[in-house]
Amino acid sequence: MNTVTTNVPSRTRVLVLGGGPAGATAAAFLARAGIEVTLIERDVFPRYHIGESLLPSCLEIVELLGARELLDQQGFQRKPGAYLEWKGEQWTLDFGELRGNYQHSYQVPRAEFDHMLLKHAATQGVRVFEGTAVRQLDFDGERPIAAQWEQKATGAQGTIGFDFLIDATGRHGIMANRYLKNRRFHEVFRNVAIWGYWNDVERLPAPRDGAIAVSSIPHGWIWAIPFSDGRMSVGVVIHKDAYQEALRTKTLPELYRDAIASSSLMTRMMAPGTLNSELKVEQDYSYAAESFAGPGYMLAGDAACFLDPLLSTGVHLAMYSGMLAAASIGSTLRGEVSEREGLDYYEASYRDAYLRFLVFVAAFYETRGKEGYFDTAGKLSNFEVDPRNMRRAFLNLVSGLEDLAEAEQTSAHLMGEMKRRIRENLDLRKDKSQLQQAGVKAKAEANAQFFDGIEGLASLSPRNGFNGLYVRTEPHVRLARVAECMAAGAASGELQPAHAGV
Numbered sequence: 001m002n003t004v005t006t007n008v009p010s011r012t013r014v015l016v017l018g019g020g021p022a023g024a025t026a027a028a029f030l031a032r033a034g035i036e037v038t039l040i041e042r043d044v045f046p047r048y049h050i051g052e053s054l055l056p057s058c059l060e061i062v063e064l065l066g067a068r069e070l071l072d073q074q075g076f077q078r079k080p081g082a083y084l085e086w087k088g089e090q091w092t093l094d095f096g097e098l099r100g101n102y103q104h105s106y107q108v109p110r111a112e113f114d115h116m117l118l119k120h121a122a123t124q125g126v127r128v129f130e131g132t133a134v135r136q137l138d139f140d141g142e143r144p145i146a147a148q149w150e151q152k153a154t155g156a157q158g159t160i161g162f163d164f165l166i167d168a169t170g171r172h173g174i175m176a177n178r179y180l181k182n183r184r185f186h187e188v189f190r191n192v193a194i195w196g197y198w199n200d201v202e203r204l205p206a207p208r209d210g211a212i213a214v215s216s217i218p219h220g221w222i223w224a225i226p227f228s229d230g231r232m233s234v235g236v237v238i239h240k241d242a243y244q245e246a247l248r249t250k251t252l253p254e255l256y257r258d259a260i261a262s263s264s265l266m267t268r269m270m271a272p273g274t275l276n277s278e279l280k281v282e283q284d285y286s287y288a289a290e291s292f293a294g295p296g297y298m299l300a301g302d303a304a305c306f307l308d309p310l311l312s313t314g315v316h317l318a319m320y321s322g323m324l325a326a327a328s329i330g331s332t333l334r335g336e337v338s339e340r341e342g343l344d345y346y347e348a349s350y351r352d353a354y355l356r357f358l359v360f361v362a363a364f365y366e367t368r369g370k371e372g373y374f375d376t377a378g379k380l381s382n383f384e385v386d387p388r389n390m391r392r393a394f395l396n397l398v399s400g401l402e403d404l405a406e407a408e409q410t411s412a413h414l415m416g417e418m419k420r421r422i423r424e425n426l427d428l429r430k431d432k433s434q435l436q437q438a439g440v441k442a443k444a445e446a447n448a449q450f451f452d453g454i455e456g457l458a459s460l461s462p463r464n465g466f467n468g469l470y471v472r473t474e475p476h477v478r479l480a481r482v483a484e485c486m487a488a489g490a491a492s493g494e495l496q497p498a499h500a501g502v
C-alpha cells in the first residue's frame with residue numbers, strides 16, 4: 001500500500017488522526033457503515049510499536065470488522081493464555097477455560113498487526129494518507145473544524161475540514177496535550193518499561209509455548225512474549241523511583257540484565273538466548289484525560305487514556321474505543337441520536353471500560369503484593385478517580401452496589417470484591433483438578449462471567465446500556481435504544497441479545 005500522496009481532500013465528514021489500532025478500527029467501522037472518512041497517519045507503515053500481547057476480545061472486534069480470516073492467515077503466534085510466577089506462587093490462566101467463544105489470542109509484532117488493520121481499513125473505503133502529520137487544528141469556539149497537515153517526504157502542506165474528529169494519535173494525544181491540556185498521570189503507576197528482543201531463548205513447555213510469561217521481581221515485574229519467528233520480546237517494568245535509584249550505580253543494560261537475573265523463571269528462559277536488539281525505554285505512560293469527548297470530537301485509544309500494561313489491555317481498549325466512537329459518530333451523523341447523546345454515550349462507555357481495568361490492575365497488584373512498590377501501587381484511594389464514575393462503572397458487575405449510600409465507600413467495596421474474586425479465581429486455577437467438582441466449577445464459572453464483564457465487549461449488551469443506549473452491530477455498528485430492544489424483547493417473550501457472543 002502506498003498511500004503517501006498529496007491528494008488529501010479539502011473536506012471530509014469524519015477525520016481520523018492516527019492509524020494505530022484505535023484509528024484504523026474507528027475508520028473501518030465508519031466506512032463499513034457508508035460514512036465518508038479520511039485517516040491521516042504521521043508515519044509510513046509498517047512502523048514499529050510496543051504492545052504485542054493481545055487479549056481475545058481483540059479477535060472479536062477484528063471479526064466484526066470482517067478481517068478475522070485475514071488475521072488468522074498472518075501466521076502470528078497463537079496465545080493460549082498466560083503463565084505467572086508472582087511472589088513465589090504459580091498460575092496458568094487459559095483463555096476460554098470455562099466459557100467464552102475465544103479460546104486463544106495472538107502475540108503480534110505490532111508493525112505487522114497494525115499494517116494489516118490499516119490496509120484492511122483502506123479496503124473498506126477509508127481514504128488513508130500515510131507519512132502525513134497533522135501539525136495544528138483550527139477551532140470554531142470549542143469545536144475543531146479543520147486540520148493543517150504536512151508531508152515530510154514531499155514537503156506538501158494543506159488543510160482539511162471535517163464535521164467530526166477522532167483523535168487517535170496515541171500517546172502524542174494532540175487534543176488532550178496541546179489543546180485541552182487535560183491529561184492527568186496516575187501517580188501510583190509511575191512505572192518505567194525497558195525492553196528488548198531475544199533469539200534462541202527457552203520457551204515455556206508445550207502446550208503453553210505461545211503463552212505470555214509474567215514474573216514478579218522486587219519493585220516490578222517482567223514480561224516474555226514469544227513470536228512465531230522464534231524471537232521473544234522481554235520487558236522489565238519497575239517503579240520510577242527504583243529505576244532512578246538503580247541508574248545511580250548501573251548502566252541501563254546492567255539494570256535490565258540484573259532484573260532478569262532476579263527472576264528464576266526468566267533466568268531459565270533467557271539462559272540459552274541472546275539479546276539481539278537495542279534496549280527501548282518508555283516512562284510515565286499511565287494517564288487519563290479528564291474528558292474523552294466534546295463538541296465535534298472524540299479521543300480514542302491511548303489519545304484518551306492508558307493503563308499499566310500488566311494485563312495487556314492497551315490494544316483491546318484502543319480497538320474497543322474505536323468501535324464505540326464509530327457507533328456514536330455514525331448514529332449522530334445519521335440523526336439516530338443527538339450529538340449530545342452520542343458524546344455522552346462515548347464518554348460513559350469508554351471511561352467505564354477503562355475504569356474496570358484500572359481497578360482490575362490495581363487489585364491484581366494489591367492482591368499479590370506484600371512488599372515495596374506493590375503496596376502503594378494498589379491503593380485505589382490514591383487514584384484521581386471520581387467515585388461517582390467508579391460506582392457507575394461497576395453497577396453491572398458487582399451485586400448490591402446500588403445499596404451503598406455513600407459514594408465514598410464505593411472504591412473500597414469494589415476493590416475488596418475484585419481482590420476476593422482474583423484471589424479465589426487464581427487459587428482455583430492452581431489445582432485444576434478441582435475444577436471438575438460441581439461446586440467448584442460453578443464458582444469458577446461465576447468468576448469467569450464476572451471477569452468477562454471487565455474484559456469483554458460489554459457495550460454490545462442492552463443490559464449494559466448508558467443513558468438508555470447500547471451498541472448494536474447489525475447491519476453496522478450503531479447506537480440503539482435499550483427501550484426499543486426491551487419492547488421487542490417483551491413482544492417476543494425474551495430480551496433480544498445484541499450480539500451472539502455477549
Ligand SMILES: Cc1cc2nc3c(=O)[nH]c(=O)nc-3n(C[C@H](O)[C@H](O)[C@H](O)COP(=O)(O)OP(=O)(O)OC[C@H]3O[C@@H](n4cnc5c(N)ncnc54)[C@H](O)[C@@H]3O)c2cc1C
Binds near residue numbers: 042135168170171313
Ligand atoms: C511498555 C508497554 C507495554 C505494552 N504492552 C502491551 C501489550 O502487551 N498488549 C497490549 O494490548 N498493549 C500493550 N501496550 C499498550 C499499547 O502499546 C497501546 O495501548 C496501543 O498501541 C494503543 O493504540 P492506539 O491506536 O491508541 O495508539 P498508537 O498505536 O500509538 O497509534 C497512534 C498513531 O498515531 C500517529 N500519530 C501521532 N501523532 C500524529 C499526528 N500529529 N498526525 C498524524 N498521526 C499521528 C502515530 O504515528 C501512531 O501510528 C503497552 C504499552 C507500553 C508503554
